[in-house]
Amino acid sequence: MKVEIKHGWTGSLIFECDADSMRVAVEMAVEKKVSLADANLSGANLARANLARANLAGANLARANLARANLAGASLADANLADANLAGANLARANLAGANL
Numbered sequence: 001m002k003v004e005i006k007h008g009w010t011g012s013l014i015f016e017c018d019a020d021s022m023r024v025a026v027e028m029a030v031e032k033k034v035s036l037a038d039a040n041l042s043g044a045n046l047a048r049a050n051l052a053r054a055n056l057a058g059a060n061l062a063r064a065n066l067a068r069a070n071l072a073g074a075s076l077a078d079a080n081l082a083d084a085n086l087a088g089a090n091l092a093r094a095n096l097a098g099a100n101l
Contacts, residue, residue, distance in 0.1 A: 001018065001019070001020070002016060002017075002018055003016065003017060003018070003019045003021070003022055003024075003025035004016045005022075005025060005026065005029060005036065005039050005040075005041070006039070006040050007038050007039065007040065008038050008039060008040035008058075008059065008060045009038060014029075014034065014035075014036060014039055015028075015029040015032075015034050015036070017029075021045070022041070022044045022045065022046070023044070023045060023046050023047070023048075023049045026041065026044070026046060026049060026051065026054075027049055027050055027051070030050070030051055030052075030053075030054040035055040036054060036055055036056050036059055037055050037056065037057045037058050037059065037075075038057070038058040038059060038060075039056065039059045039060070040059075040060045041056075041059055041060060041061050041064055042060045042061065042062045042063055042064065042080075043062070043063045043064060044061070044064045044065070045064075045065045046061075046064055046065060046066050046069050047065045047066065047067045047068060047069065047085075048067070048068045048069060049066070049069045049070070050069075050070045051069055051070060051071050051074055052070045052071070052072045052073055052074065052090075053072070053073040053074060054071070054074045054075070055074075055075045056074055056075060056076050056079055057075045057076065057077045057078055057079065057095075058077070058078045058079060059076070059079045059080070060079075060080045061076075061079055061080060061081050061084050062080045062081070062082045062083055062084065063082070063083045063084060064081075064084045064085070065084075065085045066081075066084055066085060066086050066089050067085045067086070067087045067088055067089065068087070068088040068089060069086075069089045069090070070089075070090045071089055071090060071091050071094050072090045072091070072092045072093055072094065073092070073093045073094065074091075074094045074095070075094075075095045076094055076095060076096050076099050077095045077096070077097045077098055077099065078097070078098040078099060079096075079099045079100070080099075080100045081099055081100060081101050082100050082101070
């Protein structure tokens with residue numbers, strides 16, 4: 001299925017691909033070093049996703065499931081993580097400056 005990741009403010013397309021889930025699409029974007037800054041990922045199921053070193057600065061991750069996700073070294077500066085599930089997530093060296101937790 002076609003999965004689109006859109007900018008949270010403008011609605012413009014950041015990344016699209018054929019994937020079985022949003023988690024797979026986000027991992028593909030990170031693998032290709034696509035910046036997901038300001039992406040709208042609210043409510044996304046990203047459990048166990050490998051998002052190491054991802055640029056998620058300013059992203060809307062409210063209510064996202066990030067349980068056991070690898071966010072090591074990720075930029076989450078100014079990201080909205082309100083009500084996100086971070087149980088067991090690896091946040092080593094992640095930049096959380098200004099993030100809404």
